[in-house]
Each structure stands twice: as C-alpha cells, then as structure tokens.
Amino acid sequence: MSIVKIENVRVLDPVRMIDAVQSVYLENGRLITVTDNVSENNPAENRISEVVDGQGKWLMPTMLDLCARMREPGQQQHGTLKSEGRAARENGILHVFTPPDSKPIVQDNGALIHGLVEKARLDGGIHLQIIGAQTQGLNGKQPANMAGLKKGGCTAVSNAYAPFEDDDVIIRTLEYAAGLDMMVMFYAEEHQIARDGCVHEGFIASRQGLPMIPALAETVAIAKYLLMIEATGVRAHFGLLSCGASVELIKIARDKGLPVTADVAMHQLHLTEELLDGFNSLAHVRPPLRSEKDKQLLRRGVQEGVIDAICTHHEPLSGSAKLAPFEETLPGITAFDSYIPFGIQLVNEGLLQPLQWVEKVTAAPARVAGMLDRWQREAGWVLVDPALQWTLSNENIFSQGKNTPLIDQVVTGKAIRTFTV
Incomplete structure (x- = not known):
C-alpha cells in the first residue's frame, strides 16, 4: 500500500494527547507512524507515494x-x-x-x-x-x-x-x-x-x-x-x-x-x-x-x-x-x-x-x-491551514445551501485535505 508522508506538521491528537510538530505517515487514511527523527531505515520510507509539506499546518482527526x-x-x-x-x-x-x-x-x-x-x-x-x-x-x-x-x-x-x-x-x-x-x-x-x-x-x-x-x-x-x-x-x-x-x-x-x-x-x-x-x-x-x-x-x-x-x-x-x-x-x-x-x-x-x-x-x-x-x-x-484567509462565498461553499449570515465575509482557517479510511 502507498503512503503519504506529511513533514513538519503540528499533530493534534486528543486521544493520545499529542500536540507536537512532527513528521507523520498516513496509509489509507490511517496514521501509522509519528516520529520526530525520520531516518531512511524507517520501513514506511520505502512505500511513500507522496510527500506533503505540513509547515504551519495542523493535522487532526476527522470530526464527529x-x-x-x-x-x-x-x-x-x-x-x-x-x-x-x-x-x-x-x-x-x-x-x-x-x-x-x-x-x-x-x-x-x-x-x-x-x-x-x-x-x-x-x-x-x-x-x-x-x-x-x-x-x-x-x-x-x-x-x-x-x-x-x-x-x-x-x-x-x-x-x-x-x-x-x-x-x-x-x-x-x-x-x-x-x-x-x-x-x-x-x-x-x-x-x-x-x-x-x-x-x-x-x-x-x-x-x-x-x-x-x-x-x-x-x-x-x-x-x-x-x-x-x-x-x-x-x-x-x-x-x-x-x-x-x-x-x-x-x-x-x-x-x-x-x-x-x-x-x-x-x-x-x-x-x-x-x-x-x-x-x-x-x-x-x-x-x-x-x-x-x-x-x-x-x-x-x-x-x-x-x-x-x-x-x-x-x-x-x-x-x-x-x-x-x-x-x-x-x-x-x-x-x-x-x-x-x-x-x-x-x-x-x-x-x-x-x-x-x-x-x-x-x-x-x-x-x-x-x-x-x-x-x-x-x-x-484532516489537514488544516489555521492561517489561511478566504472568502465564504456562494462559489466556494460546498453545501447546496448558501444560507449563512457570514456570506461574502473573509474568514480564517480551512480544511485543505481530508484523508479517509
């Protein structure tokens, strides 16, 4: 199975009580390794299909x-x-x-x-x-x-x-x-x-x-x-x-x-x-x-x-x-x-x-x-950019409904990618 590597991302995991900047490996949406010091001997390194720069980003579990x-x-x-x-x-x-x-x-x-x-x-x-x-x-x-x-x-x-x-x-x-x-x-x-x-x-x-x-x-x-x-x-x-x-x-x-x-x-x-x-x-x-x-x-x-x-x-x-x-x-x-x-x-x-x-x-x-x-x-x-500023408009609201009092306002923070199991 291919693996996505996210480098230098702030991992926010409330179950394991992790709040740290680390490099992580995701395999089919599952976090398989969290490490501060990644070496070439790490077996996950051999199956990487994509490397994502997580600098300034947050990685958190998908929400309920x-x-x-x-x-x-x-x-x-x-x-x-x-x-x-x-x-x-x-x-x-x-x-x-x-x-x-x-x-x-x-x-x-x-x-x-x-x-x-x-x-x-x-x-x-x-x-x-x-x-x-x-x-x-x-x-x-x-x-x-x-x-x-x-x-x-x-x-x-x-x-x-x-x-x-x-x-x-x-x-x-x-x-x-x-x-x-x-x-x-x-x-x-x-x-x-x-x-x-x-x-x-x-x-x-x-x-x-x-x-x-x-x-x-x-x-x-x-x-x-x-x-x-x-x-x-x-x-x-x-x-x-x-x-x-x-x-x-x-x-x-x-x-x-x-x-x-x-x-x-x-x-x-x-x-x-x-x-x-x-x-x-x-x-x-x-x-x-x-x-x-x-x-x-x-x-x-x-x-x-x-x-x-x-x-x-x-x-x-x-x-x-x-x-x-x-x-x-x-x-x-x-x-x-x-x-x-x-x-x-x-x-x-x-x-x-x-x-x-x-x-x-x-x-x-x-x-x-x-x-x-x-x-x-x-x-x-989910990979989140907590500093990204964007306009909540009819064009970029994913929902079919556009009924929000925030319409056309600039907001900060956005999910930029979701990794599903």
Missing part, C-alpha cells in the same frame, strides 16, 4: 458532528445526502448525527434506517448516524418501537422539536429508552412558552415587532426533563444549548451525578441577536441567536467543560426559503463550511488551546455518543 440536517429524504430542494455528505467530508467531518424530523419522518422505522445509512456512505462518503424518533411519527402520543430502532442501528432517540401530548408520554419513553440502554437527546423547548416565536426575547425583537422565544422556553424545559432523568435513570444529552442559564442547570445536574451531557452549536459561540437587525433572515435559526451575555456564558460553559461538545447544527436551505417576511422564513444556517473557521477563531481569541478545540469536535462528541472506539476505527485525518 452531533447535529446536522442533511435534508434527505423528502427535502432534496435544500440538500441531499450526496451534496451535504461531500460538504461534510471536504470540511473534515466524517461522522454525522442527524435528528429524526425529516419530511416524511422515517426514523421511527428501524427497517428503513439501514438504507439511509448505506446511501449516505455510498452517495456522500460519510458515516451517518440516525437519531431515532422518540414517539411514533414524532406525534408525541405513543412511544416509537425503540427496540426495533436499536436493532436497526440507532443508539439514541429524540422527539426533536415536536411537542409531547403530555408529560406522562415523556416519562414512559424515558423508561423505555433506559431499559434498552439508549440515550435520549433533548432539544429543550417548552412549547407553551415558545408558542409561535422565532427570535430571542429582547430589544431588537421588540423594536422589529417579531414574535419571541424567551430563554425561559429552554430553561423550564431543561429543568423539567432533569427531574424526569433523575427519576428514570436514562442517559440524556441536551443538544443546541442557547442560554447562559441552561449551562448552570446542566452543571447542577452533573454535580448531582446525573448521566447528562450537553453540546452547543458553533454559531451560538460567535453570533448574537444583533444580527437580526434589519430583519436579516439569514440569522433566523432555532433555537434563536441570543444575547451577548448568553454567548459569553455559553463560551464559559465550553471552557469549563460543562458543555461537552460543539456541533455544527448544519441546516442547508434553498435561496427561496429565506425570501419571505422574517417570521415566515425557514430557520437554519448552513454550517459545515464555517465550522473550522469558527473553531480557529475560538483558538485565536484564547478561549481554547488548539488541542482543546480539536477534542471538543472529535473525541468528546464520540464519547457522548458512546462510540469512541468505533470513531477511532473509522476516523481519518
């Missing part, structure tokens, strides 16, 4: 994303497994978890899940992980066939943003999941409080007359779910935190020893409600962009380890989806292409060290998902 909507099946006008799989792979993401709220909903049928996973592998070149539906058709009334979902390959279930009929349904589904040792993923939102809101409750929303989603919609839901988690013992993950107060609730639960983890979307660590000024529909996302104070508290949660992982919350949309009056536009930001630049920004601003950032997007989400060993077997490596 805990939340991205791929839009297939049913919404191919926004994206496909082929287009979004390519976008993920080109940006160094090989493992993607997708919520169960596709249209139509097929994630309540274990028999159909294997076909989606295989299609993502063949069409998009990624490892797709399906989050199963917590209730039948996400109707919030009857538990889904979780045993069948587990047999079909699901390791977690969620009701996404679909409401439950009553709290008894939630408790029964948590007990069911606990009995199968399946994780439940919550995207916490109390619907009676959120109602038809679309933006953060604050001055900008009030001035523009937009319906609001108060922070209480998230924190009340989290508090309720935590009590249920304590009663049932189910493993639970809170995805897409958006409020500073939510971080405190998760910290309290962790201190009590509850089996709880959490993630935050990368854009929540950088963008705020200020972007909504002028009815900017490209900043319409759910949960909404919140206040500067919330952003800073979320950042602290990441820094202190209360928030385990950072996800993309990738949601590609066609151009027409953002053209209606603000509250009628579809929420979502295309996020694969900005994931690394935003991560590099966290490093450049001193919030995280490079190895800490890499850990938050690779090994940490793999641990959350209970698939660290599998991720290590399937992950490749």
Whole structure:
C-alpha cells in the first residue's frame, strides 16, 4: 500500500494527547507512524507515494458532528445526502448525527434506517448516524418501537422539536429508552412558552415587532426533563444549548451525578441577536441567536467543560426559503463550511488551546455518543491551514445551501485535505 508522508506538521491528537510538530505517515487514511527523527531505515520510507509539506499546518482527526440536517429524504430542494455528505467530508467531518424530523419522518422505522445509512456512505462518503424518533411519527402520543430502532442501528432517540401530548408520554419513553440502554437527546423547548416565536426575547425583537422565544422556553424545559432523568435513570444529552442559564442547570445536574451531557452549536459561540437587525433572515435559526451575555456564558460553559461538545447544527436551505417576511422564513444556517473557521477563531481569541478545540469536535462528541472506539476505527485525518484567509462565498461553499449570515465575509482557517479510511 502507498503512503503519504506529511513533514513538519503540528499533530493534534486528543486521544493520545499529542500536540507536537512532527513528521507523520498516513496509509489509507490511517496514521501509522509519528516520529520526530525520520531516518531512511524507517520501513514506511520505502512505500511513500507522496510527500506533503505540513509547515504551519495542523493535522487532526476527522470530526464527529452531533447535529446536522442533511435534508434527505423528502427535502432534496435544500440538500441531499450526496451534496451535504461531500460538504461534510471536504470540511473534515466524517461522522454525522442527524435528528429524526425529516419530511416524511422515517426514523421511527428501524427497517428503513439501514438504507439511509448505506446511501449516505455510498452517495456522500460519510458515516451517518440516525437519531431515532422518540414517539411514533414524532406525534408525541405513543412511544416509537425503540427496540426495533436499536436493532436497526440507532443508539439514541429524540422527539426533536415536536411537542409531547403530555408529560406522562415523556416519562414512559424515558423508561423505555433506559431499559434498552439508549440515550435520549433533548432539544429543550417548552412549547407553551415558545408558542409561535422565532427570535430571542429582547430589544431588537421588540423594536422589529417579531414574535419571541424567551430563554425561559429552554430553561423550564431543561429543568423539567432533569427531574424526569433523575427519576428514570436514562442517559440524556441536551443538544443546541442557547442560554447562559441552561449551562448552570446542566452543571447542577452533573454535580448531582446525573448521566447528562450537553453540546452547543458553533454559531451560538460567535453570533448574537444583533444580527437580526434589519430583519436579516439569514440569522433566523432555532433555537434563536441570543444575547451577548448568553454567548459569553455559553463560551464559559465550553471552557469549563460543562458543555461537552460543539456541533455544527448544519441546516442547508434553498435561496427561496429565506425570501419571505422574517417570521415566515425557514430557520437554519448552513454550517459545515464555517465550522473550522469558527473553531480557529475560538483558538485565536484564547478561549481554547488548539488541542482543546480539536477534542471538543472529535473525541468528546464520540464519547457522548458512546462510540469512541468505533470513531477511532473509522476516523481519518484532516489537514488544516489555521492561517489561511478566504472568502465564504456562494462559489466556494460546498453545501447546496448558501444560507449563512457570514456570506461574502473573509474568514480564517480551512480544511485543505481530508484523508479517509
């Protein structure tokens, strides 16, 4: 087998806790040798097919994303497994978890899940992980066939943003999941409080007359779910935190020893409600962009380890989806292409060290998902230029969706090559 040699690259490996400039050998996407002093007697030297200059570059494992909507099946006008799989792979993401709220909903049928996973592998070149539906058709009334979902390959279930009929349904589904040792993923939102809101409750929303989603919609839901988690013992993950107060609730639960983890979307660590000024529909996302104070508290949660992982919350949309009056536009930001630049920004601003950032997007989400060993077997490596400045434009965004408030902005940091297994 031929080998790619990368010379003088900064290796960032959170599993082996390596952060050093070294020369490495990759064979079919696998790192086979890391050495400071390469000699001609090294057997790998005899099979080198390509030598890459890694000066000033970083080499990190391919990333695992805990939340991205791929839009297939049913919404191919926004994206496909082929287009979004390519976008993920080109940006160094090989493992993607997708919520169960596709249209139509097929994630309540274990028999159909294997076909989606295989299609993502063949069409998009990624490892797709399906989050199963917590209730039948996400109707919030009857538990889904979780045993069948587990047999079909699901390791977690969620009701996404679909409401439950009553709290008894939630408790029964948590007990069911606990009995199968399946994780439940919550995207916490109390619907009676959120109602038809679309933006953060604050001055900008009030001035523009937009319906609001108060922070209480998230924190009340989290508090309720935590009590249920304590009663049932189910493993639970809170995805897409958006409020500073939510971080405190998760910290309290962790201190009590509850089996709880959490993630935050990368854009929540950088963008705020200020972007909504002028009815900017490209900043319409759910949960909404919140206040500067919330952003800073979320950042602290990441820094202190209360928030385990950072996800993309990738949601590609066609151009027409953002053209209606603000509250009628579809929420979502295309996020694969900005994931690394935003991560590099966290490093450049001193919030995280490079190895800490890499850990938050690779090994940490793999641990959350209970698939660290599998991720290590399937992950490749991605070569990153942390100093490369480029313009995020319609022409160079790999995703089919171009719906980002960063459009036509200069960003720093880019994946320049992905080595897959």
